[in-house]
Amino acid sequence: MKKSKDDIIFETVNTFFVTVFFIIVLYPLIFVISASISDPSLVSQGKVVLLPKGLNFDGYRRVLEYDDIWIGYRNTIFYTITGTLISLALTLTAAYPLARRDFVGKNVFVIYFTITMFFSGGLIPTYMVVKALGMRNTVFSQILLGAVSFMNIVIVRTFYQTSIPEELQQAAQIDGCSYARLFTSIILPLAKPVIAVMALFYGVGRWNSYFTALIYLSDRNLYPLQMILREILIINEINMEMLMTEGELEVIHKRVELATLLKYCVIIVSTLPVIMAYPFLQKYFVKGIMVGAIKG
């Protein structure tokens, strides 16, 4: 079909606005990357606008020497992996009985879980429970709190119901397959897409959160990366001795420049794992949102 004149005008205007939006989203991201590999004095003079100038990787070299960041990194990797595994174990198993039509007492459980979506004890009562359990200043507070949400259980349940044929389960049960066998050898292998989605939801959430650490941790050795980032980026508390040699420490404007350079670099270093994982898993993300959305 030939495009009319109106169509051409429409598409030009539309593409223009989409492009403006595209640039607004992309520009800050590119700027951070460029600034992290530029000469810091050119950045502070405002001479770096889009592409890096005075290319150097000095910032990253100094980040490598900043011990707090690597302790945080190690802790975050540990919290993310164990926390996600616990979340997956709880979510995937709880969703299965709820997906079965013949599960006696299903409604009771659904009501029990739904209530938790609308009511919670709030900060202080939860804090007191964690305190009473002796979980403050332990890794358990970081990997157990927020381990399951009913919303995610519902998404997984919907996936089980819509994507795993009932006949397959019945056939296995006629052959004398127990529920545990059924779950591990039929349900889980077929649920890979939703497992990927859940791993990402929970994983990204753990990687990016600082709230539970702020509330429950005071031991710096247990701090996740986001808490260290908060010190560097927000409170502007940077351990200069870890960064600079003695001669450099004397020059004040050099310290400010280096602190800013460090900020750009830690943004990249801390966000990279998530951003890198994301193109591979993008198709699952979208699928996951849709499964959840259909059920509402």
Place this chain on the structure above:
Amino acid sequence: MAELGQGVVVNLNPKPHHNKKSKLKKMLNDYQLYLFILPSVLYFLIFHYVPIYGVQLAFKDFVATKGIWGSPWVGLKHFKLFFSSYYFWEIIGNTVGISLYSLIAGFPIPIIFALMLNEVSNKHYKKLVQTVSYAPHFISTVVMVGMLYIFLHPVYGIANTLIKFLGFEAVDFINKPEYFKSLYVWSDIWQHTGWNSVIYFAVLSNIDPEQHESAIIDGASRLQRIWYINVPVLMPTAVILLILNAGSIMSVGFEKVYLMQTPLNIKASEVISTYVYKVGLQSARYSFSTAVGLFNSVINFMLLVLVNRVAKKLSSTSLW
């Protein structure tokens, strides 16, 4: 029935008065299913239901040595204290102000973005814009606010470099209370528009192309087709999301606000969640903080029910 086990039991006991027995038998038979669900039940019991039980603190004066149960009842004392406190209206105003602003500015933009992106005819460009637009969603709150601090720095920030270049005075955006809400809301829009449009985009891609073809034959223009075909298709989804958003008007998340707060902008940036944290954990006024939190969740729940009712009347779409 779904499954052989039950089928057999039912056939052996056809009379209704055996139903209870067969149910029990089925439950025993299915004990593994209960083991599956048990860990999550315990999780919610410990981390949700026990704290809900602890909400009674809001009506007591907490004495550490006596515990929650043994502390004396004081009725609505803490609520009255909060309602009459100097900060009450400021905090409520900030909370409602920030979320209304977010809702009004942030709700339509993903819909408009999805409608516009949907009209882009070059497939590769469409895909590229979409992929890039998701990316900021995965940036952590700490990094997001950190970027604001760096970009808006009064001396070194790129925003002020530009302002000075244009011949104006540098502005200390972060510390000025009047900019707080806009910074909060627009940085959120920057971060989440792409992600929030995913769902609308998916709904649009499910539209049957025949609908558009027959509209073209009837002489409908491009804008007419968008307005009369695409927009109505998005409505049910939009209403559901609007209900959910409107239901949380009284809750502004803690993480981002807390990071953006400075002593200078506190007049515009103190919201209920940050206040609960400060009085509760920093000043250890447990009972008072619990009362403020409870007040907040009761209002939230009432709002959700209310908005849901209104939506049901207006558009026949509702949460339940």
